Amino acid sequence: MxxxxxxxxxxxxxxxxxxxxxxxxxxxxxxxxxxxxxxxxxxxxxxxxxxxxxxxxxxxxxxxxxxxxxxxxxxxxxxxxxxxxxxxxxxxxxxxxxxxxxxxxxxxxxxxxxxxxxxxxxxxxxxxxxxxxxxxxxxxxxxxxxxxxxxxxxxxxxxxxxxxxxxxxxxxxxxxxxxxxxxxxxxxxxxxxxxxxxxxxxxxxxxxxxxxxxxxxxxxxxxxxxxxxxxxxxxxxxxxxxxxxxxxxxxxxxxxxxxxxxxxxxxxxxxxxxxxxxxxxxxxxxxxxxxxxxxxAQRLLQLFNGDRERLRAAGRIAGTALQLHDSFTRHPLRTIPKLSKELGLSKPAIMRGLDAMQSLGMLREITGKKRYKVFAYQTYLDILSEGAQPL
Known part of the structure; x- marks a missing residue:
């Protein structure tokens, strides 16, 4: 000084x-x-x-x-x-x-x-x-x-x-x-x-x-x-x-x-x-x-690449699930209507893809409601939220 x-x-x-x-x-x-x-x-x-x-x-x-x-x-x-x-x-x-x-x-x-x-x-x-x-x-x-x-x-x-x-x-x-x-x-x-x-x-x-x-x-x-x-x-x-x-x-x-x-x-x-x-x-x-x-940025890249690899191994649903994953990387919170509008997929197809991603532990439904469900790409959200809790 x-x-x-x-x-x-x-x-x-x-x-x-x-x-x-x-x-x-x-x-x-x-x-x-x-x-x-x-x-x-x-x-x-x-x-x-x-x-x-x-x-x-x-x-x-x-x-x-x-x-x-x-x-x-x-x-x-x-x-x-x-x-x-x-x-x-x-x-x-x-x-x-x-x-x-x-x-x-x-x-x-x-x-x-x-x-x-x-x-x-x-x-x-x-x-x-x-x-x-x-x-x-x-x-x-x-x-x-x-x-x-x-x-x-x-x-x-x-x-x-x-x-x-x-x-x-x-x-x-x-x-x-x-x-x-x-x-x-x-x-x-x-x-x-x-x-x-x-x-x-x-x-x-x-x-x-x-x-x-x-x-x-x-x-x-x-x-x-x-x-x-x-x-x-x-x-x-x-x-x-x-x-x-x-x-x-x-x-x-x-x-x-x-x-x-x-x-x-x-x-x-x-x-x-x-x-x-x-x-x-x-x-x-x-x-x-x-x-x-x-x-x-490096951790998110690692997360996305790792999760894509797991989805590629998910069998017949892999194509749909990868499209959904791509959407979740852009916005960590999504709804079925938003996904349907953005990806042009049917609601049943989206629901099957979401189920596959939930069973792999990637997604979590965060409202607990029967309707108007919101799905979160939880690990992505957790990484982004570090240090961002209200004072």
Whole structure:
């Protein structure tokens, strides 16, 4: 850690008041940090390890027989985890049930939040691929997708805030942290946008994504959804810099599992200028999560190949069962009507195939109902759900 980071002016406190009650709001200094970052040997090693892990993740999504398969699930897992950090109580099964339109008892507002997150990510990536830069306009567009339905829809989707916000506590004078007053939000964001596009400050794309995330969270430019959008910004920046081809990183798993440290690190930047401590944590998270994603992809490949081999040996029903298996690899939860519509097979044929797969222990019926049955490719779902249980 740099000996002089404690001398950094990380921002200034501004006197403000709400309903006659005075409080201090924090306005962050513009990036990059001043004095400059001190990347010691440990930090450089961590950064390089993170870059290697990202390279491996990028590589495995290129050699998979169907990369879309894994991305479909990775994006859902990241959306779920990011929403759970904000208190959402949905599980991966809830989300997949919601998408099946078979969602009795699923906490709808929670699942909508996760679904909105996926829309926002998809929108951001499409815009990037169409040549649109990461910009304040793009962040506003993504925010609109993030809050368009469900709980946040009354919190000015797509609009920067015009009123104060505070974090932790009943009022700003008793809050844990108070972001910049509303009239400082736009200047702070303009400076952040310049930093996103800077090319002359010798900061690596990976470190830039880490610094930008903290700055965005500190500015807290929206009334709601800042945490989720700030985590989306990381993935977007990594894709934009070419460090990832696809959003195959579920970094929120790391933030969720070390939630207290995540918030402590953000605070230490604001109170002590400890950008190096944050980057150490951030690089470790990138390396760890990339490694887990590669491991997950390899385990799923092994599972699918092994199960296909077992189905090929299943006799006359093998052809039907293999078609069903193919469908379950795309969506781990399926219903008979959905399978029938997708595969063009008769219901009796599908039921025989499902029976064969159940007898091999691959599938489990999860509703216990006589009608409207939902079948789960259980081992697949278990692997995907690791770490994705609500907090």
């Amino acid at each position: 740099s000996a002089d980071h404690s001398l950094r002016a990380t921002g200034t406190y501004i006197n403000s008041n709400l309903n006659g009650q005075p409080y201090k709001a924090f306005v962050p200094s513009r990036l990059p940090p001043d004095p400059p970052l001190h990347l010691d040997h440990e930090l450089v090693t961590l950064r390089d390890r993170a870059l290697v892990a990202l390279g491996e993740l990028k590589g495995i999504t290129r050699i998979l027989p169907d990369a879309r398969l894994f991305l479909y699930q990775y994006v859902r897992k990241e959306a779920l985890l990011s929403s759970q950090i904000e208190g959402t109580q949905s599980s991966l099964s809830d989300l997949l049930m919601f998408e099946l339109d078979e969602a009795p008892g699923v906490p709808l507002d929670d699942v909508r939040e996760v679904s909105n997150y996926m829309d926002a990510l998809e929108h951001g990536l499409q815009r990037l691929r169409g040549g649109f830069p990461i910009s304040l306009r793009l962040l506003r567009e993504m925010h609109e997708h993030l809050l368009r339905r469900g709980r946040g829809s009354s919190k000015a989707p797509g609009e920067f805030r015009r009123t104060p916000v505070w974090i932790g506590g009943p009022s700003p004078d008793r809050a844990q942290f108070v972001p910049p007053p509303a009239d400082h939000v736009q200047p702070c964001l303009d400076a952040l946008e310049k930093f996103l596009h800077a090319t002359d400050d010798s900061i690596s794309p990976l470190a830039r994504a880490g610094l930008a995330h903290v700055q965005f969270e500190t500015i807290h430019p929206f009334l709601d959804g800042n945490g989720r959008l700030g985590r989306l910004l990381i993935v977007l920046m990594l894709c934009d810099a070419g460090l990832l081809d696809e959003p195959s990183l579920y970094l929120s798993l790391f933030f969720k599992s070390r939630r207290d440290e995540y918030y402590q690190r953000l605070d230490a930047v604001r109170t002590q200028g400890d950008w190096e401590g944050w980057l150490r944590f951030f690089f470790e998270g990138i390396a760890s999560t990339s490694g887990q994603a590669v491991d997950t």
